[in-house]
Amino acid sequence: MYVIITGINSLSKRLVSKLESKHDVVVIEEDEDRCERLYSSTGATVINKSPSTISALEDAGITEADVVIASQREDNENMVVCSLSRKYGVPKVVTRVQDDDYLDAFQMIGADPISHNDIIIEEFLSAVEHPHLVKLANLKGDREILKGSIRKNSGFEGKEVSELKEMSNFPSSFRVAALVREEEEFVDPSDQSLNRDDELVLIGPEEGKKSLNRFFQNQ
Secondary structure: OEEEEEEOOHHHHHHHHHHHOEEEEEEOOHHHHHHHHHHHHOOOOOOOOOOOOOOHHHHHOHHHHOEEEOOOOOOOHHHHHHHHHHOOOOEEEEEHHHHOHHHHHHHHHOEEEHHHHHHHHHHHHHHHHHHOOOEEEOOOOOEEEEEEEEOOOOOOOOHHHHHHOOOOOOOOOOOOEEEEEEEEEEOOOOEEEEOOOEEEEEEEEHHHHHHHHHHHHHO
């Protein structure tokens, strides 16, 4: 995975330390001293520019990025980064959110917000490791509620939900709880044919998340 992180702070430092051994990570930060300290301590690739600019994102290789994590402390700066990242077609954009009033706005532009009350390092790491899923909630018994989307030109388009569940690579430990289509929600969607941008809500064990991510990746 090619991951771009914007901003250097305690959160992004922890992300770099967790991700750099498995992924290609680039960090963008405007403060020169922070850049030097992060490079000295980790050897990570650091770009000393304002993260909210097109030139910085292009220098970081935004067109090649699999995931962008906007971790700056200001929501409006993260909004710019997320908007530009989506314009460049980055598949997965995750952002830190300080003010919950911004949550809907981030979701509207296609970013996955993690509010300050939920800033747990594992949430961001999960977004990188499972970029084709969005975690909606935790349940008892190490189960999770997850969401996966039907992409443009997906092989799933036109299939009924019941057909997906019969595919050999669909993890049988998960069940489809609902289908969300624009303003409609189908609680029993088995006989519904899938369209582009439909969202499937699934429930299953945390340990099966990797298989489910692979299922949506290969659609």
